[in-house]
Amino acid sequence: MIVVDPRALTQPVGVVRLMATVFTCVSFSLVASAGHVVSSPYWAWCMFTWCFCFFFTLLILVLEFTSVHAKLPFAWDDFTTAFALLASLMCLSVSIMYPVFFTCQACPRQIGASVVSWVCFGFYAAEAVLTRLRPSGQNSGFLSSLPGIMKMLEAFLACLIFTSLENSQYVGSPGLQWCVAVYCLCFIFAILVIILSAGRLASFFPFPFEKLVIVYNILAAVMYLTATVIWPLYSLRGNKRPSNCGHLCAWDKLVVVTFMTILNVIVYTLDTAYSILLVFCVRSQ
Structure with a gap:
């Protein structure tokens, strides 16, 4: 009623x-x-x-x-x-x-x-x-806790990266294609962690879900760290901003992707450190 x-x-x-x-x-x-x-x-x-x-x-x-x-x-x-x-x-x-x-x-x-x-x-x-x-x-709940907020922030920054990506930026470049693969994989797994945690489905796993998330956070931080180095190296090296570049210039989008990648590697690193602290230090007491 x-x-x-x-x-x-x-x-x-x-x-x-x-x-x-x-x-x-x-x-x-x-x-x-x-x-x-x-x-x-x-x-x-x-x-x-x-x-x-x-x-x-x-x-x-x-x-x-x-x-x-x-x-x-x-x-x-x-x-x-x-x-x-x-x-x-x-x-x-x-x-x-x-x-x-x-x-x-x-x-x-x-x-x-x-x-x-x-x-x-x-x-x-x-x-x-x-x-x-x-x-x-x-x-x-999970979404309003610090780990949940960081997971949403990671997915949000990935969305901003996707908004700035264009096919012409990475087609034909294995290094940049690796970066795009990192963005996609980490986004998908971040969404899965959010859904499983918020939906309280983690208890159905036959192994500790929190430790699995820690492993994922470490891998994601390392993968994003490689993208932080590779993306600007392959996309901006020897590629100066055109003199006729306006507000919607393709070169500016490369800078946006670089900046968002740096922000996300910081968030993933903090997320990893906090998860390790929470699982192995706080909850073990």
Whole structure:
């Protein structure tokens, strides 16, 4: 039986979600009215981010308002906290990306969308803070824990790498193809770890799942470390930025991939160190 719960819209978290829904709608409406940018993965990523955040925030509001969320077969608080953190990261990325690539002094709609996007980031960051303020002693799920947050960050950075990749960048180069294979494999396994951990399916493994994750983290960190060296070596060595390179220059995408690769190797290294500390030091006591 569906029971309406008005507190879902009047409590602080509900108000923040309502505002985030409104402002994400304003963002993608302004950008859509400004026109489509042909063959731009960054433009597509920005539009996807605003539409994704709008849809899921509205869905969360509806499920909590109708109390349907209480009947779902997973930890609702864990899911909403993880979504708020993910939406914060996504809005932060597009708030930087969109004004850099698509805003000019004579573009009022693009400027407005950029400003509103920063407002969206502020609301999602506030939601993440509010949803993590649990009563003392209340356990958080995997997604809202530090290992879960780092796993989502690893997958998120991989998505930004995929957004910047083009076939012409790595076709015919075994070294760059190895880097792309690293990005794909680590992304797939990160998603699998998230699904198995969040779905509480790890207990079905006949061996310790946490130690398996540590092995994966070590391998992923080493693989990303090789990509950190190989990608700029093969893609940027002897390849200077063209003089006619604009905001959507292919050379800039090579730099974006390099930067995101460096960030991800740092995250994987921290994830590995924390997992080892958690499993072999903290839980062994």
